Amino acid sequence: xxxxxxxxxxxxxxxxxxxxxxxxxxxxxxxxxxxxxxxxxxxxxxxxxxxxxxxxxxxxxxxxxxxxxxxxxxxxxxxxxxxxxxxxxxxxxxxxxxxxxxxxxxxxxxx
Amino acid sequence: xxxxxxxxxxxxxxxxxxxxxxxxxxxxxxxxxxxxxxxxxxxxxxxxxxxxxxxxxxxxxxxxxxxxxxxxxxxxxxxxxxxxxxxxxxxxxxxxxxxxxxxxxxxxxxxxx
Numbered sequence: 001x002x003x004x005x006x007x008x009x010x011x012x013x014x015x016x017x018x019x020x021x022x023x024x025x026x027x028x029x030x031x032x033x034x035x036x037x038x039x040x041x042x043x044x045x046x047x048x049x050x051x052x053x054x055x056x057x058x059x060x061x062x063x064x065x066x067x068x069x070x071x072x073x074x075x076x077x078x079x080x081x082x083x084x085x086x087x088x089x090x091x092x093x094x095x096x097x098x099x100x101x102x103x104x105x106x107x108x109x110x111x
Numbered sequence: 112x113x114x115x116x117x118x119x120x121x122x123x124x125x126x127x128x129x130x131x132x133x134x135x136x137x138x139x140x141x142x143x144x145x146x147x148x149x150x151x152x153x154x155x156x157x158x159x160x161x162x163x164x165x166x167x168x169x170x171x172x173x174x175x176x177x178x179x180x181x182x183x184x185x186x187x188x189x190x191x192x193x194x195x196x197x198x199x200x201x202x203x204x205x206x207x208x209x210x211x212x213x214x215x216x217x218x219x220x221x222x223x224x
Contacts, residue, residue, distance in 0.1 A: 031210065042115075042199055042214030043155065056211055090154055098143050098203050098210045105154040 002026075004093045004103035012109045013081050021076040021106045023091030031055070031094035032074045034066060037105075038087045049074055078108075086110045114138060115202050117215035126224050130187040134200030134215055137181065143203035144176055144183045148196045149217065155199055159185065190222045 003026040013019050025032050031050045035043035045058035049068035063079040072093075078085055086109050092100035116135045124130040132146075143162050147155035159174040161167045161183065167174045173186040183202075187194055197217040204213050 033211070035212075040216070042201075042216045043212070045211045045213070048211065058211070088154070092212075094210060099145070099157065099160055100210070100212060101157060102147075102154045 002093065002101035002103065004091060004101055006089075006091050006103040006106050008106060009104070010107045010109075012111065014111050015081055015083060017081050017110075018077065018079045019081060019108065021078075021089050021091075021108070022073065023075070023093075023103055024071075024073045025091070025093030025103075026101075027072055029072060029093040029095060032068055032072075033092045033094065033100060034074075034076045035090040035092065035102075036060075036085075036087045037090060038084075043090055046076070081110045083110050113215070114204075114213045115200055115215040117198075117200050117218045119216055120219040121221055122218055123221045123223055124190050126190055126192060126222050128190055130190045130194065130220055130222070132185040132187075132198050132200075132218050132220065134183045134185075135181055136183070136200075136202045136213075138202065138204055138213075139178075139181065141181075141202045141204060144174070145201040145203070145212065146172075146174060146183075146185045147199040147201060147214075148194075149199055150196045158198075187220075192222045192224055195220060195222045 033048040034046040037043040047057040068074040091103045161174040200215045201212040
C-alpha cells in the first residue's frame with residue numbers, strides 16, 4: 001500500500017473530448033509525477049509538480065496539462081483526446097529521497 | 112539507442128531457481144536506479160533501489176550496479192510462481208533539477224512450477 005490513490009479507475013471517452021484524472025498522494029510528499037503507460041511499454045514521463053509548480057516536462061504536447069494543490073492532490077488534464085491517448089495513466093508520489101511510489105492508475109480508453 | 116534497454120523476454124525460470132534480469136542505460140550522469148514489478152493490469156510496485164556500485168540485497172532480491180559498464184541487474188533467488196510479472200528498470204535522470212524516471216520496456220518473467 002503506497003498511500004497514493006487515483007480516480008477514476010477506468011474511463012471511456014471519445015476522440016476530441018477532454019478528460020481530468022485525479023491523484024491524491026501521501027501527506028508530506030510534495031512532489032508528484034505523472035506518467036503514461038501504453039500497452040506493452042514502460043511508463044513515459046509526462047510532467048512533475050513540486051510545491052504546486054511544474055518542475056519538468058516530458059515530450060508531451062501542451063494539451064496535456066496539470067495542477068497540484070496544497071492538500072497534496074493533483075490533476076492531469078488532457079484536451080482534444082486522440083486515439084493514441086488510450087493508456088494507463090500513473091501518478092507517482094515522491095519521498096524526500098528520489099524514490100517514487102505509484103498509485104493504482106487510471107485506465108483511459110479513447111474511442 | 113534507447114535510454115534504458117531491457118530484454119523484453121519472456122524469460123522462463125523453474126521454480127526455486129535464480130532469475131536474472133538485466134538493464135543497460137545510456138546516460139552516464141544517471142544517479143539512481145530502480146526496479147519495479149508490475150503484475151498484469153496493475154501499477155508498478157517498487158522492489159529495489161540502488162545508488163552505489165556493487166550489490167544491494169533485500170530478502171530474495173539482489174540489485175547489482177556497475178556504473179562503468181552502465182549496467183544494472185536484479186537477481187531473484189528461490190523464484191516463486193508469485194514472482195511471475197513484468198519487471199521494469201528505471202533510471203533517475205535529473206534533468207533541470209527534477210526527478211524524472213526513465214523506464215525500460217520491461218522484461219516479462221514467468222516462473223514455471
